[in-house]
Amino acid sequence: MSERKGIFGNLGLLFKFRQKVRTSGGVHGRGPITHVIIMDGTLSSLEPGFETNAGLTYRLCSEAAQGANMLVRYEAGIQWRNWRDTMGVIEGRGINQQIRRVYGALASRYRPGDRIFLFGYSRGAYAVRSLSGLIDMLGLLRADQATERNIRTAYRHYQTAPHTRAAQEFTKAHCHEPIEIAFLGVWDTVAAVGLHMPIVWRYSSVFHEFHTHMPARCVKNVYHALAYHERRRAYAPVLFETNPEAKGQVLRQMWFRGSHGDIGGQLSGNNPERRLSNTTLVWMLDKAEAAGLELPKGWRMRYLADPHGPSVGMNRGWGKFFWLRQKRAAKQDPSEVLHPSIRS
Numbered sequence: 001m002s003e004r005k006g007i008f009g010n011l012g013l014l015f016k017f018r019q020k021v022r023t024s025g026g027v028h029g030r031g032p033i034t035h036v037i038i039m040d041g042t043l044s045s046l047e048p049g050f051e052t053n054a055g056l057t058y059r060l061c062s063e064a065a066q067g068a069n070m071l072v073r074y075e076a077g078i079q080w081r082n083w084r085d086t087m088g089v090i091e092g093r094g095i096n097q098q099i100r101r102v103y104g105a106l107a108s109r110y111r112p113g114d115r116i117f118l119f120g121y122s123r124g125a126y127a128v129r130s131l132s133g134l135i136d137m138l139g140l141l142r143a144d145q146a147t148e149r150n151i152r153t154a155y156r157h158y159q160t161a162p163h164t165r166a167a168q169e170f171t172k173a174h175c176h177e178p179i180e181i182a183f184l185g186v187w188d189t190v191a192a193v194g195l196h197m198p199i200v201w202r203y204s205s206v207f208h209e210f211h212t213h214m215p216a217r218c219v220k221n222v223y224h225a226l227a228y229h230e231r232r233r234a235y236a237p238v239l240f241e242t243n244p245e246a247k248g249q250v251l252r253q254m255w256f257r258g259s260h261g262d263i264g265g266q267l268s269g270n271n272p273e274r275r276l277s278n279t280t281l282v283w284m285l286d287k288a289e290a291a292g293l294e295l296p297k298g299w300r301m302r303y304l305a306d307p308h309g310p311s312v313g314m315n316r317g318w319g320k321f322f323w324l325r326q327k328r329a330a331k332q333d334p335s336e337v338l339h340p341s342i343r344s
Contacts, residue, residue, distance in 0.1 A: 025065030
């Protein structure tokens with residue numbers, strides 16, 4: 001592919017993809033339900049051949065949900081449908097609306113004893129981490145209280161002052177008793193939630209900051225796959241910090257070979273074998289399965305993984321124009337580990 005074709009081919013994808021919410025699965029009986037929520041990165045898609053690791057996780061979980069008590073929800077990242085969406089995509093608008101939408105959908109179906117699994121990539125990782133923080137600090141609305149007004153009120157408390165008396169009274173009146181999230185798995189969380197393009201990324205913003213970089217206390221297992229060789233400042237990672245108050249919580253952040261796109265599987269149709277990306281996909285799904293997520297039998301055989309496989313790199317398409325670069329600082333927290341492929 002020529003450089004010209006690579007750049008304009010990527011631009012064409014911006015208009016091809018549309019924002020999508022996909023749901024699958026159902027309730028078959030009176031037993032507990034497994035809720036799987038997957039939030040993808042900016043301009044992500046379920047277009048065949050263009051799925052990220054988050055998209056492939058959705059497809060796999062959808063298959064597992066057939067005939068099981070499992071509800072799977074996939075949220076594509078912000079999409080560029082036409083020129084009117086330009087500033088919204090650049091600035092990352094819509095992340096708050098998306099978090100509220102997912103929170104409301106979960107609240108309307110959750111019942112005590114259900115299990116919750118959360119996955120996210122890139123900007124979707126930021127969103128799903130915020131969702132877990134909302135549930136931890138405010139609680140999850142009871143189904144009969146999951147009105148649009150209450151959803152907005154809960155989110156407003158979370159954004160502004162989650163520890164006030166008013167917030168606590170709201171939780172007591174409208175939310176479940178504290179619940180547990182079984183698993184939170186994210187691929188390379190980034191701070192800028194808008195469009196990652198040269199110059200433009202500087203206008204991307206975070207419409208609310210995390211209250212803390214520590215994982216939500218209500219999450220039992222937390223896993224974060226990180227790109228060791230990513231250098232573009234537009235993709236600066238947001239790492240977890242160990243939470244001393246989260247007794248019994250498992251937190252593991254693994255640094256893998258490759259760039260941001262390699263770790264999340266956002267390859268734009270390049271590197272179709274995706275063996276490096278499959279390494280982080282299989283690693284994450286292994287951890288989720290160990291935490292109790294049901295997956296189809298023999299699922300690992302579908303994804304040929306090689307931690308030494310070819311990288312999509314940082315210079316395809318627009319990538320070469322991200323001139324501001326900086327080496328990522330690894331091993332700043334006890335939870336961080338270098339994958340053996342880096343050490344070897």
